[in-house]
Amino acid sequence: MSRTLRVLPFLLVSVACGGCDGSSGAGRDIIQNKGSDTLVFVALSWAERYGEINPSVAVAVSGGGSGTGISALVNGTADIANSSRKMRNREIEGAQSRGIEPIEYVVGFDALAVFLHPDNPIEALSITQLAEIYAEGGSHETWSQLGVSVPGCSSDEIVRVSRQNNSGTYAYFQDAVLGQADYKLGSLHMNGSSEVVDLVANTPCAIGYSGLAYATEEVEMPCISTDGGDCVSPSVESAIDGRYPIARPLFMYTAGEPTGMIKEYMDWILGEAGQCILVDKGFAPAGSVSCA
């Protein structure tokens, strides 16, 4: 035991000195990339691929939601924030008051798909109907109000699956579909897009929404129409040509004009290699690219 006790101070010192080495740079630079759960999936793939191409740079990716990424950028714990919504004026002012000028990049587009259980007979929904289902004060509470009966859903009640409130998807859906009205109370707030899909796939009464990239074969996606417009199915193509009514740009933000490795990484993402990875994951590219 006495030997152990003599060793302890050295252990403490070694922890402290691990610091001295680390801060001087261990021969590898790190880019902190944080934010949107919609983008995290493609951000992971970018980081993975970039690590192979450029092993001297390590991209650490974390999710948590668009809001999480933006606040991390503002408080200096992220170099690049991923966001599935535009930064709000309030957030930009907050960043500027800390001397950070956020620079915006559109890295791709995402069709926001609505998910239904495969047993649900509905094949088309309008924005108005979605608002009646999700928005506070909306009249649709049961599937029979939409003129259908869903096999396996004996309660007839519409189970609304939504996202947590710091999600960019939540914010975009609120803006684009609910007309900025609040969500109805009693919606289920899921922490991840794939959680939404999983839940809807297993719940006949449910309706949910998230990025098209998260769709699986276990859920149905109705086509979406604006009032009087054509009903358009969500797809990469309909998001690119703008026919799908609820497609949104996906953003990345850097703190100030990027230089060095962050600039190189952003250039790579916006270049053909990065954009083709994005397309491969089910998103629409920011510009036209031809991918194999």
Add this chain to the structure above:
Amino acid sequence: MTYSDGGGGTPGQSLMFAATKLNTRNHRLQWLVRALFGLMTLILIVPVGIILGVLVVRGGPAISLEFLFSFPRDAMTAGGIFPALVGTMWLVAVSLMASVPVGVAAAIYLSEYAADNWLTRVINLAIINLAGVPSIVHALFGFGAFVIFAGFGTSILAASLTLAVMTLPVVIVATRESLQTVPMAFREACWNMGATRWQTIRIVVLPNAISGILTGVILAVSRTAGETAPIMFTGAAFFFPFLPHSVFDQTMAMAMHLFVISTAVPGASDELKYGTALTLITLVLLMNAVSIGFRSYLRGKKKW
């Protein structure tokens, strides 16, 4: 419950030992209580058994050397868990380096030096309260104190120190309890030989208390390896394409990895999720087993 007296006595005599109504009722009640409490104990074991069973059955096929020692691929929907495994070990090791010396020293002070005054009582109260703080609050504290204020950034160091603060009360309480089980007479005998307090602690008290201290460390290890919230803000990334080099790197971690592939990544197979959970629980059980083995070895050497 009638006994024959064996001596061929009259039936009236053996009635003396016959169970009365009250006896029977008490016995029945006793049996009922025993069965009920036994059932409760069984219910306690059932979830553990089911969890382990399900994990082994569904996650077992995923476990292979390749799974354990390769990097995740295809946006974490395939490949292995090596960086998460290594990351968890870093987190556990660094946080123990911080929490064990501090916790043991504090416990020694509280148990061997401190007088029973208001200050000691306030410290004790603080320790108990620290143990009750929810892990997400620890996470926010760690984020403010270590990531932002101390300037460690999101790093293994910041995450480990947060975990250390969280596990500190466990180490302190377990150490103090075990120090107090060392009989006072041991210390008195040592003092009478002219030894100082520190000599007494070093030569007599600590060697006799080591098994209890290790219990505290075991508990700290299990908690450290399993926590997600405190490391989420302070040092763990969803994905980090390399193994960490220093305590200033970010890292992946098992608990976090499980959370991520279950909630954020589409298309991760169930086998991958169960395999990760199985590895995590095995890792904790293994670390515990090593400590428990060491502890029983030391206890075997105990001379009292």
